[in-house]
Amino acid sequence: MQSYRRGNINLDTGLHYLGGLEKGGILYSRFLNLGLTTLPWKRMDLDAFEEIHTPKGLYNWPQGIDRFINAMLQYFPHQREGLEKYCQLLKCTDEEWMQKTNAWDYLNSIITDSELIEVLSAPAMCKMELRRQSLPLFTFVHGTAAFIESSWRLDGAGNILVECLMRQIKQLGGQLYANKEVYKLFEADGKIISAICKDGTEFDADIFISDAHPATTLHLIEDSKVIKKIFRRRMVTQENTAGMFTLHLQVKPNAIKYFNRNILVTGTNSVWDNAIDENHVVKGIMISCPLADVINGYATCIDILTPMSWDAVKKWEDSRVFHRPDGYKEMKDSVARQCIGMAASVFPELEESIECMYSSTPLTYRDYNAIPRGSAFGYRKDYQNPLMTIVSARTPVRNLLLTGQSLMLHGLHGVTMTAEYTLKSMGEN
Amino acid sequence: MTREEIIKKVAETLSEEFEVEQDVITPDAVIYDTLDLDSLSLVDLVAVVQYTFKVKIPVSDLPSVKTFNDLYDYIESHQ
Numbered sequence: 001m002q003s004y005r006r007g008n009i010n011l012d013t014g015l016h017y018l019g020g021l022e023k024g025g026i027l028y029s030r031f032l033n034l035g036l037t038t039l040p041w042k043r044m045d046l047d048a049f050e051e052i053h054t055p056k057g058l059y060n061w062p063q064g065i066d067r068f069i070n071a072m073l074q075y076f077p078h079q080r081e082g083l084e085k086y087c088q089l090l091k092c093t094d095e096e097w098m099q100k101t102n103a104w105d106y107l108n109s110i111i112t113d114s115e116l117i118e119v120l121s122a123p124a125m126c127k128m129e130l131r132r133q134s135l136p137l138f139t140f141v142h143g144t145a146a147f148i149e150s151s152w153r154l155d156g157a158g159n160i161l162v163e164c165l166m167r168q169i170k171q172l173g174g175q176l177y178a179n180k181e182v183y184k185l186f187e188a189d190g191k192i193i194s195a196i197c198k199d200g201t202e203f204d205a206d207i208f209i210s211d212a213h214p215a216t217t218l219h220l221i222e223d224s225k226v227i228k229k230i231f232r233r234r235m236v237t238q239e240n241t242a243g244m245f246t247l248h249l250q251v252k253p254n255a256i257k258y259f260n261r262n263i264l265v266t267g268t269n270s271v272w273d274n275a276i277d278e279n280h281v282v283k284g285i286m287i288s289c290p291l292a293d294v295i296n297g298y299a300t301c302i303d304i305l306t307p308m309s310w311d312a313v314k315k316w317e318d319s320r321v322f323h324r325p326d327g328y329k330e331m332k333d334s335v336a337r338q339c340i341g342m343a344a345s346v347f348p349e350l351e352e353s354i355e356c357m358y359s360s361t362p363l364t365y366r367d368y369n370a371i372p373r374g375s376a377f378g379y380r381k382d383y384q385n386p387l388m389t390i391v392s393a394r395t396p397v398r399n400l401l402l403t404g405q406s407l408m409l410h411g412l413h414g415v416t417m418t419a420e421y422t423l424k425s426m427g428e429n
Numbered sequence: 430m431t432r433e434e435i436i437k438k439v440a441e442t443l444s445e446e447f448e449v450e451q452d453v454i455t456p457d458a459v460i461y462d463t464l465d466l467d468s469l470s471l472v473d474l475v476a477v478v479q480y481t482f483k484v485k486i487p488v489s490d491l492p493s494v495k496t497f498n499d500l501y502d503y504i505e506s507h508q
Contacts, residue, residue: 228446228447228448228470228473229445229446229447229448230446230447230473230476230477231470231473233446233476233480234472234473234476384485385479385485387472387475387487387488388472388475388476388479392468392469392472394469395469396469396470
C-alpha cells in the first residue's frame with residue numbers, strides 16, 4: 001500500500017485495484033468496519049474491467065459472475081459445460097478442498113480449450129504466482145472471484161488508504177511511530193519483553209504483532225529459549241513466491257486517455273510459469289492506469305507489471321539500493337523496453353508519449369520492504385502441503401504473533417482476512 | 430534406508446532440532462510428551478520428517494503416529 005513520489009506523480013507499489021467492495025461483497029463489511037468505504041473508490045468498467053490481448057484474440061471480462069460467464073460463452077460457445085463448472089467454482093466455499101487441489105490441474109480437468117484457460121488465468125498473472133506445480137485452487141479462486149463480482153480503483157495515491165487507517169488508530173487512542181526500524185526483539189522467560197530500534201528507542205509491550213515477513217521477524221530474535229531450531233529453519237527456508245518487475249511511465253500531458261480497466265497482453269508463452277528468469281525475456285504484461293494523477297481525463301502515469309523471478313536478479317543480490325553494479329541498470333532498461341514494446345500493440349503512441357520512467361525489481365522490494373528474495377506475495381502455498389505452507393499466526397513465543405501476506409492469503413483482501421485470523425489467534429493465546 | 434538407520438537418524442535429528450537428549454527417544458515413548466509438542470510444534474515435527482526423510486505426513490495420518498515406533502513404521506513404509 002505504500003506509495004512514493006517522483007517529480008509530480010504518485011507511484012504505487014502494490015495497490016492497483018481491488019475486488020468485492022460492493023455492498024454485500026466479500027470486502028465490503030471488513031472495509032466498512034475499518035472506515036475505508038468512505039474513500040473515493042471508483043468502479044472499473046462494468047463491461048470490461050479486464051481487457052485481454054492474446055496472440056489469438058481480444059477478450060473482455062465484464063463484472064458480475066453471471067455476466068462474466070455469459071461473455072465467456074460468447075467467445076467459447078463449445079465450452080459451456082466447463083464454464084458452468086467454473087461458475088460453480090467461483091462460488092465455492094469448501095476451503096479445505098480448494099487448499100488441497102491443484103489450480104492448474106483443476107482448470108484443465110473442466111476446460112478442454114487451452115485458450116480459454118489462458119483467458120481465465122491472464123488477469124491473475126500479477127495477482128498471484130501462477131505456478132503449475134504448487135498453486136492451490138483456494139488462492140486462485142480468492143484472487144479471482146471477488147474481482148469478477150466487482151472491481152474498484154482508488155481515486156488517489158495508496159497513501160490515502162494508509163492515512164485513513166492511521167486516523168482510525170489514533171481515534172482509538174493508538175500511537176504511531178515512523179522511521180523506527182526494529183533491529184531486535186528481546187526475549188525473557190518465553191516472552192518478548194521489548195522491541196529495540198536502531199535509534200536506541202525501546203518499546204515494552206504485553207503483546208507484539210509482526211507484519212514483517214516471518215523470516216525477517218525471526219532474525220530479530222537472536223537468543224531464544226522457546227524457539228526451537230526447527231521452527232527457525234522452517235520459517236527461514238520455506239520457499240517464497242516470485243517477485244514483480246514494475247515499470248512506472250510518466251507520460252506527456254493529453255497524450256493517453258485514462259482507461260478505467262486493466263489491459264493484459266500475453267505472448268506465445270502461457271501466463272502460467274511466465275516469470276522473467278535469468279534470460280530476461282518478458283512473456284506477458286499487465287497495464288494499469290492509476291487514477292491518482294489523471295488530468296482532464298488524460299493519464300499522467302501508466303504502470304506496467306510483469307512477474308520476475310529471483311533468478312533474474314540473483315547475480316546482483318549482494319548489492320543494495322543506490323549501489324547497484326554494472327549490468328543491473330542495463331537489464332532493467334532491456335526489460336522496460338520489452339514491456340513498452342509489448343504495450344505498443346495496444347498503445348502504438350506509448351513510446352513517443354513517455355516523459356520519463358522508473359522501474360523496480362525484486363531486489364528493490366527486498367531492500368525497501370525486507371522481504372526475502374523480493375517476493376511479491378510472501379510464502380509460496382503448496383496444494384500438496386497446506387499444513388506446512390499455510391503458516392500459523394502463533395509462534396513458540398507466546399506473546400509474539402505474526403500477520404501479513406505470508407500466512408494465509410495475500411492481497412488486500414487476503415491480508416485483511418489474515419489480520420482477523422491473527423486477532424482470533426491472539427484471543428486463543 | 431533400513432529400519433536401524435531410520436531409528437538412528439530420527440534420534441539424531443529430533444534431539445538436535447527439538448533440543449532434547451537422545452536417550453529420551455525410545456520406541457514406546459509418546460512423541461507429543463517427549464518433544465513437548467503442541468499444535469504449532471506438531472508442524473515442526475512434520476517438517477523435520479519431510480526435510481530429513483523426504484516423507485510427507487498429511488494431517489489425516491497424524492493421529493496414527495503416536496509413539497516413536499509408529500513414526501519409524503510410517504517413515505519405513507512411505508520412503
